[in-house]
Amino acid sequence: MKKLTVQIVIHIAAWLCFLMLPFAFYPRPNPMDAAFFTERYFNPYFIVNTVFIIAFYYCNTYLFVPRLFDRRNFVFYTVLIFGLMIIYGLMPRIYHALFGSINFNPSPAAAGIRPSGPPRSRPILSAGNIVLFLLVFVFSTGIKVINQWLRSEQRNKEIANEKLKAELSFLKAQINPHFLFNTLNNIYALASAQSEHTAAAVMKLSSIMRYVLTEARNDLVPLEKEIQFTSHYIELQKMRLTDKTIIDFTVQGDPLGRQIAPLLLLPFVENAFKYGISTRERSPIRILLEIKKDSLDFYICNQKHLSTMLRVSDNTGIGISNTKRRLDLFYEDKYALNIEDKSSDFSVKLKIPV
Numbered sequence: 001m002k003k004l005t006v007q008i009v010i011h012i013a014a015w016l017c018f019l020m021l022p023f024a025f026y027p028r029p030n031p032m033d034a035a036f037f038t039e040r041y042f043n044p045y046f047i048v049n050t051v052f053i054i055a056f057y058y059c060n061t062y063l064f065v066p067r068l069f070d071r072r073n074f075v076f077y078t079v080l081i082f083g084l085m086i087i088y089g090l091m092p093r094i095y096h097a098l099f100g101s102i103n104f105n106p107s108p109a110a111a112g113i114r115p116s117g118p119p120r121s122r123p124i125l126s127a128g129n130i131v132l133f134l135l136v137f138v139f140s141t142g143i144k145v146i147n148q149w150l151r152s153e154q155r156n157k158e159i160a161n162e163k164l165k166a167e168l169s170f171l172k173a174q175i176n177p178h179f180l181f182n183t184l185n186n187i188y189a190l191a192s193a194q195s196e197h198t199a200a201a202v203m204k205l206s207s208i209m210r211y212v213l214t215e216a217r218n219d220l221v222p223l224e225k226e227i228q229f230t231s232h233y234i235e236l237q238k239m240r241l242t243d244k245t246i247i248d249f250t251v252q253g254d255p256l257g258r259q260i261a262p263l264l265l266l267p268f269v270e271n272a273f274k275y276g277i278s279t280r281e282r283s284p285i286r287i288l289l290e291i292k293k294d295s296l297d298f299y300i301c302n303q304k305h306l307s308t309m310l311r312v313s314d315n316t317g318i319g320i321s322n323t324k325r326r327l328d329l330f331y332e333d334k335y336a337l338n339i340e341d342k343s344s345d346f347s348v349k350l351k352i353p354v
Contacts, residue, residue: 065140208229223255
């Protein structure tokens with residue numbers, strides 16, 4: 001209700017300013033021009049003329065544009081506007097024919113002007129009315145079309161945002177089961193071997209899944225929690241590895257107060273453990289997180305082993321491909337990703353703002 005009242009007040013003020021324009025720009029013939037303007041503008045014809053143009057503004061804004069222009073009925077809309085313009089241009093003659101003489105042209109003496117010749121015949125169409133009609137038409141149509149375009153852009157932006165959120169949620173939902181499947185396989189291997197680390201592995205998995213189910217729902221998570229999650233995952237992987245695998249996990253810088261998209265580093269770490277370890281050969285995995293002033297530099301490198309590549313042949317690349325897509329959607333062009341897939345090793349360098 002308050003918003004409607006404000007709109008009404010604004011419209012009334014705008015029309016008063018518009019109707020006062022002649023007083024600001026009309027040439028004043030002498031100091032007694034107040035009587036001249038009163039005689040010229042405050043009379044029945046002026047009221048009829050004003051009511052017509054105001055009615056046209058609101059009819060065009062709320063009726064003609066939505067029902068004709070927006071529905072692409074341009075021919076009928078053009079004919080209607082042109083017809084109304086002709087009628088408004090003929091308004092002086094129509095008024096004269098219906099109500100008699102129009103008392104808006106005071107005598108030259110009353111206006112302080114000396115007659116310079118015989119009176120000229122009045123044109124069929126009033127040029128002033130035509131100009132005023134076109135001005136109101138352009139303003140009303142333009143405002144309506146611009147407002148509709150802005151609303152459409154806002155609606156498209158909201159749809160795009162919702163689509164983006166849905167796609168990000170879908171990508172995270174794909175990553176979570178993928179990660180859980182591999183981790184459960186690792187715990188199954190420990191249980192089958194009756195390892196003493198099985199119970200500890202289950203606890204680590206519980207901590208990891210708690211993070212996935214709570215923190216990872218958000219668009220951004222604290223960087224220290226993401227680092228802790230990655231550390232727990234690495235410790236979980238260590239439980240099933242031999243002394244052939246050497247893991248160097250280093251964090252440099254202070255993560256406090258920084259944020260990152262959740263589960264963003266996991267696919268690269270998971271990929272290193274899946275394809276970069278061997279029970280026969282030395283398998284170094286280096287992971288470096290360098291936290292700088294306004295960015296996070298992530299580096300991971302692992303060797304490639306032919307025996308492992310042949311054994312694990314069911315890779316669909318879903319983890320890394322999804323992460324690339326998430327980076328595109330969330331960070332757009334603000335990140336840098338460099339993946340080097342050589343014959344002997346595989347490395348990833350990622351730089352993102354935090």
